[in-house]
Amino acid sequence: MIPEAFVQGTLAREGESATRWLTELPTIVEGLLSRWDCTRDGEVTHGRVGVIVPVQHARGPAVLKVSFPHPGNVHEPDAFVAWNGCGAVRLYERDDEQFAILLERAQPSTLGELGDGDEIAVAAGQLSRRLAIPAPGGLPRLADQADRWAEELRQGVVDFPGAVPKASVDTALAVVGELGRDQPDLLVHGDFHQRNILPSAREPWLAVDPKGCTGDPAYDGATFLKPRALALSSSADLTKALHHELDLYAGAAELDRERVRGWAHLQAVQAAFHGRRHGFGRARGGPELDRILALVDQLVVSWC
Numbered sequence: 001m002i003p004e005a006f007v008q009g010t011l012a013r014e015g016e017s018a019t020r021w022l023t024e025l026p027t028i029v030e031g032l033l034s035r036w037d038c039t040r041d042g043e044v045t046h047g048r049v050g051v052i053v054p055v056q057h058a059r060g061p062a063v064l065k066v067s068f069p070h071p072g073n074v075h076e077p078d079a080f081v082a083w084n085g086c087g088a089v090r091l092y093e094r095d096d097e098q099f100a101i102l103l104e105r106a107q108p109s110t111l112g113e114l115g116d117g118d119e120i121a122v123a124a125g126q127l128s129r130r131l132a133i134p135a136p137g138g139l140p141r142l143a144d145q146a147d148r149w150a151e152e153l154r155q156g157v158v159d160f161p162g163a164v165p166k167a168s169v170d171t172a173l174a175v176v177g178e179l180g181r182d183q184p185d186l187l188v189h190g191d192f193h194q195r196n197i198l199p200s201a202r203e204p205w206l207a208v209d210p211k212g213c214t215g216d217p218a219y220d221g222a223t224f225l226k227p228r229a230l231a232l233s234s235s236a237d238l239t240k241a242l243h244h245e246l247d248l249y250a251g252a253a254e255l256d257r258e259r260v261r262g263w264a265h266l267q268a269v270q271a272a273f274h275g276r277r278h279g280f281g282r283a284r285g286g287p288e289l290d291r292i293l294a295l296v297d298q299l300v301v302s303w304c
Contacts, residue, residue, distance in 0.1 A: 001026050006046035010068060021068060029053060032064055032100050036093050047209065048281065049073060054105065059092055061105040069099050075139055075212030077101050082187055087130035088207040089200070106206050112194030117232065120194060121245040124224050125252025127197060127205050128189075132217035132253075135187040142188060142215030146180035149270070156273030164272050168300050172269040175262045183215040192220035193227050218255050222263035225249065226271065229299050230292075239302040265303035271296045 002025055010018045033040070033055065041061065042054035050067035067073040080091035080103070093102035114120050153172055156164070189196075190211025200206045228245055235241040246264070250257040274280075275293050283289040 001029070001044055002051060003044060003046050006051060009048070014068060014070075018068065025051065025066065028066055028098055028100070029064065032066070032095065032098065032102075036064070036102050038062065038064060038102070050099075055102075057092060057102065059104075062092060063103050063105050065101050065103060067099040072211060073099055076210055078136060078139060079187060079189070079210040079212035082133065082136045083131065083207075085202075086133075087127055087203070087205075088210070089198075103208075104200075104202075104206075106198035106200045106208065109199055110195045111197035111199075111205060112231070117228075117241075117245060118248055120228075121248035122252045123205055124192070124194065124197060125221070125249040125255075127207060128192065128217060128220050128224070128249075128253040128255075131189055131192075131207060131220075132186045135185050135214035139187070139212050139214045141183070142213050142219060143181055143183045146176050149180060149266070150176045152273070153269065156269075156277075160273060160276050163276060164269055164297075164300060168265070168269055168304060171304060172266045175266040179216060179218075179259060179262055180266075183219075184217075185214055186217055188213040188215045188217060189220050190223075192223045194224070195227075216259065216263070217253065218259035219263050221246075221249055221253060221255055221260035222267045225260070225264050226267055226299070229295055229302075233295055238298055242299075242302050261303055265300070268296060268299035268303055272300055 002022065007022055010022060029051070036057065038055035038057050040053065041056045045052045049070065050065050053064040055062050055064055077091055077094040077096065080088055080101070089106055090104040091101060092104065094100070111120055111123055150173055153169055157169055189207060190213045191209055192207070196207060196209045197205050198208055225242065225246060229238065229242065232238060232241040246257060246260060250260050272293070275289070275296055279285060279289050280292055283292055
């Protein structure tokens with residue numbers, strides 16, 4: 001029942017701590033299906049951290065999502081509760097102990113599958129504007145990570161001398177000081193990219209897979225733009241293409257363009273160091289990692 005790719009990916013990422021959970025996962029799923037009166041309605045799929053079981057429920061087509069127990073997955077249901085179906089899928093049930101939620105089912109395609117880059121940027125920006133509501137209490141604050149971000153940037157310079165231009169690191173540190181430590185009390189998705197925006201019969205686009213944070217919505221804009229570089233990598237002028245999408249996104253989201261650009265620069269520098277230290281989800285080494293790192297290094301320059 002559990003896809004082998006998910007099993008192997010979870011073991012590779014989490015190590016032996018995942019073995020017991022993966023062994024128990026089929027029983028966990030069956031127990032939740034019974035308790036929430038769901039019947040299976042399709043093949044089990046998965047994301048990076050959880051399995052997705054399509055089901056039928058009294059409230060209509062739904063999905064059961066069970067995630068690996070990890071602090072980063074704690075506040076997903078809190079974000080769904082706050083949005084209450086406005087711009088995001090509806091939450092039907094939750095079991096925080098099992099890291100499980102029952103959600104309204106969206107369609108299986110994603111915003112990234114649209115062919116028109118302008119439409120992608122505008123749709124994402126419009127959705128971001130709707131999601132930026134007052135944050136409920138108890139969510140982690142992005143501002144609380146500012147000191148750690150600054151320390152990691154300085155350590156990156158030590159560990160990978162010359163990998164990122166000094167001026168770019170200094171600019172990233174300035175972003176931490178200017179934007180990172182003083183942020184609004186708004187709900188931030190935290191993992192807002194094109195694959196986490198799905199079409200729906202109820203609304204054109206709905207958000208899924210939030211981390212649930214309190215902070216600056218412009219941070220989500222940077223998170224959206226970072227993977228867009230892969231889609232735009234064949235452009236004759238990558239910097240021009242990225243800044244065009246930035247303009248479209250910021251306008252649709254009603255955000256200050258320079259705040260989004262500042263966050264995008266910080267995230268690009270962070271990715272340049274992270275990729276050299278850990279690789280990326282799609283490439284841990286070899287020529288593909290080299291290709292992605294070269295693209296990330298272009299991003300660092302593009303957002304200056």
